[in-house]
Amino acid sequence: MPPDTTQALTASRYPGSPASLRRPSAPRWRNWAVAVGTQGLRAGGLILFLAVLGGFAIAAPAFLTPANLGLILAQSAVLGILSLGLTLVLITGGSDVVGGGIDLSLAGTLGLSAATFANLNQAGYGDGACVAAALAIGVTVGLMNAVAVVRLRILPLLATLAVMNICEGLELVVTENTTVAAASPLLDGLGQTGPFGVPVLGYVLLAVTLALGLASRRTTLGLRAYAVGGHPEAARAAGIVPERYVAASYVLSGGLGGLGGIVSVAFLNSATGGSADMLLPVVATAFLGFIFSRRLVPTVTGTLLAAVFLGSLSNGFQLLRLSTYWVNGIEGALILAVVGATAGLSKGRRA
Amino acid sequence: MSSVSIDRQARLPRGTDLLRFGVPAALAAVLLVFAIAAPGFLTLNNVAGVLVNNVALTAIVALAMTLAVAAGGTDLSVGTAVDLGSLAFVSAIAAGHPVWIAALLGVLAGVGTGVFNAILIARLGITPFLATLGTLFIGHSLQQLTTDGGNPVYVSAASIPPALAFIGHGSVLGVPFVLWLLAGLAFGTWLVLARTRFGREVLAIGVEPQVALYSGLPVGRILTLVYGASAALAAVAGILLSAHVNAYVPYSGNAYLLDSIGAAFIGTSLSRTRRANVPGTLLGVALFGFVQNGLLLVGWNFYWQQVGTGILIFGALLLAFAGRGSAARGRPGAH
Numbered sequence: 001m002p003p004d005t006t007q008a009l010t011a012s013r014y015p016g017s018p019a020s021l022r023r024p025s026a027p028r029w030r031n032w033a034v035a036v037g038t039q040g041l042r043a044g045g046l047i048l049f050l051a052v053l054g055g056f057a058i059a060a061p062a063f064l065t066p067a068n069l070g071l072i073l074a075q076s077a078v079l080g081i082l083s084l085g086l087t088l089v090l091i092t093g094g095s096d097v098v099g100g101g102i103d104l105s106l107a108g109t110l111g112l113s114a115a116t117f118a119n120l121n122q123a124g125y126g127d128g129a130c131v132a133a134a135l136a137i138g139v140t141v142g143l144m145n146a147v148a149v150v151r152l153r154i155l156p157l158l159a160t161l162a163v164m165n166i167c168e169g170l171e172l173v174v175t176e177n178t179t180v181a182a183a184s185p186l187l188d189g190l191g192q193t194g195p196f197g198v199p200v201l202g203y204v205l206l207a208v209t210l211a212l213g214l215a216s217r218r219t220t221l222g223l224r225a226y227a228v229g230g231h232p233e234a235a236r237a238a239g240i241v242p243e244r245y246v247a248a249s250y251v252l253s254g255g256l257g258g259l260g261g262i263v264s265v266a267f268l269n270s271a272t273g274g275s276a277d278m279l280l281p282v283v284a285t286a287f288l289g290f291i292f293s294r295r296l297v298p299t300v301t302g303t304l305l306a307a308v309f310l311g312s313l314s315n316g317f318q319l320l321r322l323s324t325y326w327v328n329g330i331e332g333a334l335i336l337a338v339v340g341a342t343a344g345l346s347k348g349r350r351a
Numbered sequence: 352m353s354s355v356s357i358d359r360q361a362r363l364p365r366g367t368d369l370l371r372f373g374v375p376a377a378l379a380a381v382l383l384v385f386a387i388a389a390p391g392f393l394t395l396n397n398v399a400g401v402l403v404n405n406v407a408l409t410a411i412v413a414l415a416m417t418l419a420v421a422a423g424g425t426d427l428s429v430g431t432a433v434d435l436g437s438l439a440f441v442s443a444i445a446a447g448h449p450v451w452i453a454a455l456l457g458v459l460a461g462v463g464t465g466v467f468n469a470i471l472i473a474r475l476g477i478t479p480f481l482a483t484l485g486t487l488f489i490g491h492s493l494q495q496l497t498t499d500g501g502n503p504v505y506v507s508a509a510s511i512p513p514a515l516a517f518i519g520h521g522s523v524l525g526v527p528f529v530l531w532l533l534a535g536l537a538f539g540t541w542l543v544l545a546r547t548r549f550g551r552e553v554l555a556i557g558v559e560p561q562v563a564l565y566s567g568l569p570v571g572r573i574l575t576l577v578y579g580a581s582a583a584l585a586a587v588a589g590i591l592l593s594a595h596v597n598a599y600v601p602y603s604g605n606a607y608l609l610d611s612i613g614a615a616f617i618g619t620s621l622s623r624t625r626r627a628n629v630p631g632t633l634l635g636v637a638l639f640g641f642v643q644n645g646l647l648l649v650g651w652n653f654y655w656q657q658v659g660t661g662i663l664i665f666g667a668l669l670l671a672f673a674g675r676g677s678a679a680r681g682r683p684g685a686h
Contacts, residue, residue: 169657329492
């Protein structure tokens with residue numbers, strides 16, 4: 001496991017727990033158990049995911065129908081796209097929350113871009129102009145973050161917090177705190193159901209994932225981005241300019257926030273307030289995505305799986321007519337369980 | 352790691368020590384500009400109003416955050432502690448218990464949240480950010496389940512005990528009770544953090560937990576106390592909030608989360624070593640509060656106020672962080 005993520009995830013900061021005190025003299029069976037445990041955990045995310053899907057499928061026959069799976073994908077589109085943006089920032093920033101990369105402005109960007117899209121739509125502008133404006137807003141917000149973090153060296157947590165405030169304020173200015181309806185050929189098209197009964201929005205999410213996944217795993221740029229996040233000094237020594245990658249990740253993240261805004265308008269047929277509520281779910285999804293990667297690092301596919309996983313939880317609960325009040329708690333407990341298990345295991349591993 | 356790297360990044364080159372005064376300067380500038388632009392701004396009435404309505408509760412939550420930040424963490428579940436404290440307090444009063452028992456229950460509910468955090472952080476070794484994020488989500492569910500999806504709990508107007516009215520609206524010697532309490536809590540927190548052995552231990556853990564542990568500090572116990580106290584403070588804010596509105600409104604605590612994070616971190620710029628400190632945090636909260644109020648008085652459109660606040664916070668951050676050493680964006684892997 002690369003040291004940064006391991007540490008970020010496992011809080012070697014707080015070595016007070018008994019596990020780490022025993023570290024120097026860990027017996028061989030412990031290493032063994034840890035090795036087995038680590039492998040189990042690596043596969044564990046997927047196993048858990050499939051188990052939950054299986055459970056829902058047995059309990060609610062409607063769950064596994066293509067139409068419902070497509071619906072889950074479409075319902076996860078906004079959350080997924082935003083979380084992918086945060087994932088990029090985590091990749092280049094390192095996943096240490098306070099000192100590393102984080103983008104708290106994503107939900108605000110979503111709201112502002114959705115509001116802009118819907119307002120321009122109301123004002124009679126065509127789809128092209130609306131899309132361009134929404135994306136431009138996202139990229140501008142991303143640029144602000146990038147300048148604040150890379151040039152002005154403000155802690156990402158704080159810089160993006162201030163930018164989030166600005167975005168949410170502007171959203172209120174644009175919408176005057178009302179719901180702005182929107183209708184256009186593009187929105188109609190996005191609201192359609194595509195091949196295999198999967199809504200077009202689901203395909204949008206998959207396409208974004210595919211593009212970012214390929215870029216991060218199959219290109220030099222992606223490799224270097226991981227290098228920057230993993231060990232900025234080593235990356236610099238290897239001739240990479242970390243600042244460029246970090247800045248680019250914030251700009252891309254902002255752009256994805258803009259795209260998320262368009263998708264959300266398409267999903268709701270309007271721009272509604274309250275986008276700020278998306279912030280914490282986005283953070284949770286991006287971090288939960290770690291469990292779907294073999295090395296417990298932020299990955300594009302891991303984040304997609306996490307978003308879909310959380311989407312299928314709410315969907316399954318609804319189908320089973322269980323109270324959705326439990327969903328948040330289960331989400332929280334899952335994050336804790338996963339991160340806690342990872343923490344325990346990697347402590348042992350470094351023995 | 353994190354705070355070590357922050358410390359590293361933050362080590363100021365000689366001569367830039369003046370930057371420590373960025374936040375006080377920003378606050379002074381804000382006060383000056385609004386005093387000129389809005390005639391009613393610097394009146395006693397208005398300042399008292401800002402302190403009671405915009406500053407007091409946020410400040411108490413920010414004190415809670417300061418403790419966690421001083422210990423090298425972040426506490427995203429302060430809002431949860433506010434809510435659970437408020438829920439326990441109001442439910443107990445609605446059930447006819449005396450106010451002091453209700454307040455005790457409220458604080459205990461907060462402490463419960465804090466102990467849960469502490470177990471996750473100190474025992475299981477989960478990073479504070481993620482541990483408290485998990486707590487926040489679980490707390491959300493808990494509130495949904497106990498309130499049937501988010502219905503407020505009211506104290507019926509006929510049965511408001513006098514003590515509750517006093518906590519919410521009373522004053523002593525002409526100064527609102529909330530401000531006395533804030534002053535007491537702030538002084539207490541400052542005393543503990545800046546003037547006691549325990550406070551030095553907390554800061555030591557915040558800088559380098561490994562070293563703190565190897566120096567023989569009971570890291571787990573200290574962190575338990577820190578997160579317990581943090582949640583207890585937040586619960587006090589919750590009790591004050593519910594006494595003010597005679598109700599428990601689900602999820603209202605999260606409104607304080609981002610402001611308190613902002614204030615605690617902006618406040619670190621006041622310290623030579625960039626540690627979280629009580630005066631800095633209070634200045635940060637005051638900055639937010641007076642900017643909001645000032646923009647209101649100048650007659651800015653309500654919706655523009657948030658934009659203005661965001662931009663001004665950004666400016667304060669610039670002042671506080673400008674000229675930071677160009678050390679590598681230090682991250683865990685870097686050392």
